[in-house]
Amino acid sequence: MEALTLFEKLWRRHEVIPAEGGRPAVLYVDLHLIHEVTSPQAFAMLDARGIPVARPERTLATIDHSTPTGAPDLDGERPWANPATRAQVETLLANCRRHGIAVHGWDSPHRGIVHVMAPELGHTLPGMTIVCGDSHTSTHGAFGALAFGIGSTEVAHVLATQCLLKRKPRTLAVHVEGRLAPGVTAKDLALHVIGVVGVDGGTGHVIEFRGSAIRALSMEGRMTLCNLSIEMGAPAGLVAPDATTIEWLRGRPAAPVGEDFETAARDWLSLASDPGCRYDREVHIDAGAVRPSVTWGTDPGKVVPIDGRIPVEAGATAAKALAYMGFAPGAAIAGQPVDVVFIGSCTNARLPDLRDAAAVLRGHRIHPRVRMLVVPGSEAVKRAAEAEGLDAVFRAAGAEWREPGCSMCIGMNGDIARPGELVVSTSNRNFEGRQGPGVRTVLASPATAAASALAGAIAAAPSPAEEAA
Amino acid sequence: MEPIRRIESRSVALPIANIDTDQIIPARFLTTTTREGLGRHAFHDWRWLPDGSPNPEFALNRPEHAGASILVAGHNFGCGSSREHAPWALVDAGIRCVISTAIADIFRNNALKNGLVAIVVSARVHASLLERAGERLAIDLTHERIEREDGSAIPFAIDPFARDCLLAGVDELGWLIARRPQIEAFEERRAWNA
Known part of the structure; x- marks a missing residue:
């Protein structure tokens, strides 16, 4: 049997039309996250052609980038930085209403930074493809989902077709073996890895973080690490789903329930890279040598x-x-x-x-x-x-x-x-x-x-x- | 979109490595809901002094570079965020081509969708272009070559599908929309993973 990487398995599951001649592959998107800053131009592109959102049920919105973090006053008025930020948020809310897209606005108890709230709710699941008009979409790779940032034109592509034209990236394995010293966190590890790989070292690649130190990380730690993949130039980072992933997801509101969850979990575990699989590049990091x-x-x-x-x-x-x-x-x-x-x-x-x-x-x-x-x-x-x-x-x-x-x-x-x-x-x-x-x-x-x-x-x-x- | 076949201009050098999207357009200018009018924010904090006057030290402000549309930039240009405002701002500021030894993935994708030709060249070619910064260049997209002032030509390769779209002046969305039957068939036959 062919030994496949986690990335290759994810790619094959989502390839609608393979690459041919000079044309990239057409890749299906399971979950499209949107926010107020990079989506308004995309909705305008759809409006210009008079086309609807193809799969509003696979689209999820929140407000996070331009929202004030000061508390509202007694009249409920929020301390907006300027009228433009407020208009941006209102444009998103209006676009979501118009297209039937679920949005976590001010009234939602789940509102938050898109890469915090989507995993928290169990929308982010292993085996998915996830995109967002935000480069830190790489965060969701912590769950074994192929997740990467896109520009606003591509946001329009996904809104219109639930697909993207995508060239297959290469793979970079970052093996982190050993144990992080007490007091050394996932952030320290991530900064150390960026220092080793360089801010351009991941360009054109999907990074798979693997090894005993990665398996020992919490889901939050894995999210911190995958979040910073883009700072090495890699649009996506990945960690194979394991027992830590499954226990973290169990009971999340949008995750499957009961027997469906157990069935899904067995599938998720099968996503891990096969023994003997090949990566285009490999880097080895000694966890014990990482300092704050x-x-x-x-x-x-x-x-x-x-x-x-x-x-x-x-x-x-x-x-x-x-x-x-x-x-x-x-x-x-x-x-x-x-x-x-x-x-x-x-x-x-x-x-x-x-x-x-x-x-x-x-x-x-x-x-x-x-x-x-x-x-x-x-x-x-x-x-x-x-x-x-x-x-x-x-x-x-x-x-x-x-x-x-x-x-x-x-x-x-x-x-x-x-x-x-x-x-x-x-x-x-x-x-x-x-x-x-x-x-x-x-x-x-x-x-x-x-x-x-x-x-x-x-x-x-x-x-x-x-x-x- | 207008078809793009050839770009002719003097080159302007920005030989700093890792020019990130926050330098290309700072985040405080992203509070817009349109694509227009971002050109004055391109390289804002390098280009303008705090009092709003042009920074005379910045290459694009020098009189000899007025109207230049081909940028020869340092390694790993466009790293950082996915903001398409970066190529929108550059194109609005008159930049039509960026040449570097490496261009960040998301920026390059965004650039090619907006008529900004992003070209990666070898370190040797890059050094030579920097050495003769200000020379007259022609980017021939049809034949994928950079024609130099001395009559020599440097071949380059860009994504063939993006190139076809640029040459024809069409975007990719129309092509994708025409694939709806295949996309729907994929949705039908696929065993959902959740």
């Missing part, structure tokens, strides 16, 4: 261990990054003064992420210079965190506990820092200006971000051994 890590430059591949030094790199690109960040080559990254700390985003705003940050903050106050925003990934995360009293921990420490959304990861909703400020952020991109014009971003895990808020400078979280002492 942060970025020092203006792309996510410029990574250094938290106790490391900013490297001395040649070339115009590194010089530009250092000039923007205001860092000196050879200086220690720890101890650099911090102005803002952001805990949130589709990378790190799930319940375990908030627990990690709260564990560091409990019983302490953040540095007086620091503004700290904690933005849960969804209404469900917010409720669960409040039920555990995490909101009280954040507030007591001096942090702001805000409404769910993308917030300061992309800054479209007005949650930005001031020019020149340094933000330690649990998000995914440290690009120039990503968190506001002239703002400098250092990517980190929730624990590192929280420790940096306390210190008022980039700082490592206490190791579990220190905490026990």
